[in-house]
Structure formats: C-alpha cells, structure tokens
Amino acid sequence: MTSRTFADSLRETRRLTLLRILAGQRGYFANSSILHAGLMHLGVQSDRDDVLTDLAWLRDQGLVSLSEAIPGLDVATLTTRGNSVAHGHTLVPGVQRPGAPAPSRLPGHWSQRRIWRWGCCVPRWWRG
Numbered sequence: 001m002t003s004r005t006f007a008d009s010l011r012e013t014r015r016l017t018l019l020r021i022l023a024g025q026r027g028y029f030a031n032s033s034i035l036h037a038g039l040m041h042l043g044v045q046s047d048r049d050d051v052l053t054d055l056a057w058l059r060d061q062g063l064v065s066l067s068e069a070i071p072g073l074d075v076a077t078l079t080t081r082g083n084s085v086a087h088g089h090t091l092v093p094g095v096q097r098p099g100a101p102a103p104s105r106l107p108g109h110w111s112q113r114r115i116w117r118w119g120c121c122v123p124r125w126w127r128g
Contacts, residue, residue, distance in 0.1 A: 019086035
C-alpha cells in the first residue's frame with residue numbers, strides 16, 4: 001500500500017482543476033497565465049512554475065496539447081481524452097477523480113411544492 005502525501009493530493013487536485021478550467025472555456029484552450037489566475041480564484045494555491053510543470057505532465061499523458069504563444073507563455077488546448085478525464089469518464093493515475101454530480105433538485109423544486117399545495121395535476125407515482 002502506498003501512502004500519498006498532502007503534496008501528492010494537492011498536485012492531483014491541481015491537475016483536475018486545470019482540466020476542468022479548460023473544459024469550461026469556449027474553445028477548450030487558455031494560456032498559462034489565465035490558468036494560474038483560475039486556480040487562485042478557485043482556492044487551489046499554486047505558483048506559475050507549478051502550472052507549467054503540471055501542463056507539461058498533462059501533455060505527456062495526452063490530456064492537453066501545448067504551444068508557446070510567446071516565450072514563457074504556453075497555450076494549453078484540451079484534448080478529447082483530457083475532456084473525458086475532466087468529466088470523470090476516464091481515470092488517469094496522477095489526476096484526481098472528480099466527485100459525483102450533485103443530486104437532482106427534483107424532489108424539493110418549488111414548482112412541485114406548488115402542485116402539492118394546489119392539489120391538482122399530481123402524477124400517480126407521487127400519490128403513493
């Protein structure tokens with residue numbers, strides 16, 4: 001059994017967060033400066049070197065492609081496999097597994113409570 005350190009957990013979380021930020025971008029790409037700002041905004045402490053190191057690691061795993069826009073500024077583009085990892089369809093050692101999606105708000109939704117109060121249009125499966 002291998003013991004993971006806090007630094008390992010933080011690195012895996014940072015990599016997943018980078019993939020999720022890219023998955024949320026319109027063209028599935030962003031530069032390393034924007035990615036660093038996104039990590040800081042989301043409370044994932046990192047420095048620019050951490051971001052560049054993780055982007056290089058993600059490139060080696062085939063999860064992103066990198067191109068240098070200007071010296072010192074890389075542009076990361078999410079690959080199809082990277083998108084699959086960001087959404088939890090594929091697992092890659094070294095990237096944190098995403099959590100389960102939040103449960104549906106169906107049972108407590110305001111429109112259903114109104115239906116109960118009005119007493120009309122209640123489907124049979126709700127009546128019991």
